[in-house]
Amino acid sequence: MADTEGAGRLRLKSLLQHLDRSEEYLACAMLFVLYLMLTFTIVMRFGFSIGYSWIEELSRVVFVWVVMLGAAAAMRRGTHIRLTFGIEMFKGRAGTVARLTGEVLLLAFCLATAWYGLQLILSTLRVSYTLPSSGMSMFWAYLSVPVSFGLQGLRIVMRELGYKAS
Known part of the structure; x- marks a missing residue:
């Protein structure tokens, strides 16, 4: 029994490191x-007076994904901006309660935003x-919201369970 629990924890840790x-x-x-899309757009527009609106649309979608994945990575590293002055006022058990209350509220926000x-996404579908130009579904842009906030919620839970991000 203990061996399967240990193997399960190792698999979970390996999966999280891969994530x-x-x-x-x-x-x-x-x-x-x-970067490549925007460079191409600038060269074509100012060098050859040719504009591709579908590249601009696609670059906006990619930008949203970069920001959302960056937010998830910041949560994993614990580098999001935090209001710690209120928590630091409390010492001992009161400080632990204040910190956990903040984590629970943040987790609730992440889960609600993901939901x-x-x-x-479902309404978009x-x-x-x-x-308009590319015909690409807004599903792809909006998908970044539940993915990012779902990952952030996962990071909060894992941090509280003692998982150290790589």
Whole structure:
């Protein structure tokens, strides 16, 4: 029994480490793609007087994803801006309660935002909301909301369970 629990924890830790790396690699790759798209757009527009509106639309979607994945990575590292002065006023048990209350409120916010982001996606699919030039579904842009806030909620839970991010 103890061996299977230990193996399960190792698998979970390995899965979370893979998620940590994948999240950052994806954000970096998207940032590089965004750079290429914007450079291409600038060169074509100012060098050849040719504009591609679909690239501008796509770059906005990629930018949203970069920001949302960056927010999830910041939560993983614990580098989000926090109001710690209120928590630091309390010492001992009161400080622990204040910190945990903040974590629970933050987790509730993340889960609510992920839930309503999912509802937004479902409504987008029902009405087939697309970008005008590219015809790309807004599903792809809105998907970043539940993914990012779901990851942030996961990071809060894992931090409270003692998982140290890589």
